[in-house]
Amino acid sequence: MDREIKSSDLVRVAPEVWEVPSSFRSDMRVAARLYADEVLLEAALTDRSIEQLINTSTLPGIVSYAIAMPDIHQGYGFPIGGVIATLLPEGVISPGGVGYDINCGVRVLASEASVDEVQPFLDELSRALYRNCPSGVGVRGEIKLNDTELDRILESGSGWALEQGYARPEDLSRTEQAGTILGGNPTLVSRRARDRGRGQIGTLGAGNHFIEVDRVSHVYGEKAGKLLGLFVGQIAVQIHCGSRGLGHQVCEEYVSRFQKTVHDYGIQLPDRELVCAPFNSPEGQEYFSAMNCAANFAFANRQVLAHRIRQSFEQVLGNKVPNRDLHQIYDVAHNMAKVEDHCIDGTSLRVCVHRKGATRAFGPGSPGLSAEFSEIGQPVLIPGSMGTESYILLGTAGSMEKTFGSTCHGAGRVMSRARAKKSVGGEQLREELRSRGIVVRAGSMSGLAEETPAAYKDVARVVDVVESAGIGRKLARLEPIAVIKG
């Protein structure tokens, strides 16, 4: 293990940017940059996340910097909150740089109804959401897929959901890459991955995944807010989940296989979880294709969950609350690798951007954005910790210039799960949240305790750093009123 990293090892290169120069370690190919204020820097120094960030700077083909967002925390291989870009065609793609939950992401829906109208039915609504959106370990959904249907999901993601009546056309136009990543070859998704995912479409899973009913408490940008139909006091719903067992299996198969691949290509790495393959090699192309299929599975999964949430609203609020219908604000991925063109030192270059616990945040006018968002930039969804506020941001010109069109993805943990459980009991936490007007439905009280807000950084501070650094701007703040967890 390398020596412990201290704050004196980092140079402040801008008010919210700290740099570990490439001379720090002989195997670094580029410098490492962390977006943080003093408090978040101190938090990052309490675990091995900066060492993990430095490790990613050794990947062949990396350009500019290895970048960490202010919600950085220790992961495995890559830090959570890490962004790197590798130059194509010779740069590498790393399955560990995407993670096991491929296209884990967030969707936000909003209604024209106000919290005051929905509040009397909140208990009933949370029960319906818990019932209709299966959660927990190994949970199965109602949709049983044969191989032909599964292939269609792997090829077209939200496009399949639209064909099946689980989506509206406008949902797709408000999803990153329209919820369909073209070109994935389903035959590269193994039988084992299919076995795991077959019964899991439309399920939430466990861990830090959740559905949350929120009140929009602040809208910062009038024009953009109006475009997205956001107003203070309205009801919104967040969904946080990913590609379930199918994605986990795809990742684990390639991380295992690439243990040999790195030897074949003579790639030296400081950590075996960083294994990779040249992007244009047969191995790299196969992983990229299988990963895109898993990403489509995740888009379809969140789309079916959105459909179940709409049904739940209808069941509980039908004939009681007019304007209860939920329209989509946006859907973003925060565990992905994508081929994008970025301007680096004045030249447009094609790179493979890995975002591991980081969100795409394309600024106004970026290619790839739908016409609707061309003027305001891409919406970015930042869930806070359970019981705290969340944010909707917009991508900026700054995120395009500085961070390969990327920004943070959440609050970021600071406390281990074991310590979190020692600090508070699940029942106690549920009561505390209830006393603050937040209804909680959870399958596991111990799992609930692990997600205590005290285990996370202050999301408001994270978002303030993002805004000060110019890699995102605030559009709206959401406050929770009901949480559904596995």
Added chain:
Amino acid sequence: MPQLKEIEHTADRAFLVRGKDLNELFTQAAQALLQFEGRKPYGKGSLSREAEVEVEGFDRETLLVNWLNEILYLQEAREETYTGAEILEISDQHLKARLKGQPGDRRMRLIKAVTFHGLRIKETTKGIEATVIVDV
């Protein structure tokens, strides 16, 4: 000596396992994984299940990760919950094992996958040990 020790990790879970040889290390690692997942209690008269598995790996570390991920895969795909693991044969690149458990997915905690992060099977004065980090 204690054969299993949890190590502090910010977001995920990590455990140190020890054994006098590969067989014991791999058995302990499987037990650690199953212990971490926990399981809901069974009613009376639950049927028992057995699964024989063969796993291969590029080297000892890959074999260890593949072995533990095989357990996660089988539980999810077959909807079974394992309570015990016995290594029948083992070399640096291959193992044969028997898993025992119950029908139904009754795990309490989700482990998404077992990772290679910082993984090295190290020789010690008393045998061998490895620190395994799992994604939860």
